[in-house]
Amino acid sequence: PDLAQKIEDKMFVFENILEIEDRGIQLILREVQSESLIIALKGTNEELREKIFKNMSTRAAEMMREYLESKGPVRLSEVESNQKEILKIVRRLSDEGQIALGGKSEEAYV
16 A cells, blocks of 8 residues: 555656646635645746646735745645645545546547
8 A cells, every 4th residue: 555655646746737627726726725735836836836826816826926935945845745635635536526637627529
């Protein structure tokens, strides 16, 4: 079980959230605590941050940006821990069929 968890952690990383469509991001944001999200975003690139912010209200995104900029350095272990917690939510929503991982949720027809 421990090895399986390590493999799963390597297969789906926080940056893979970029592949989730906007509606899925919005579902994730409803379940994630703001403080946890801010810490998780400290270790991400600008593209992922913007994807998250565009799925928030303008006011919430502005507040989140300001708080992110004003927050001092955070330990990498703390960033990774918060990212893992968010990924657990992502996996649960995926298992429940509420979001699609790896791109569009549209079904293919043949």
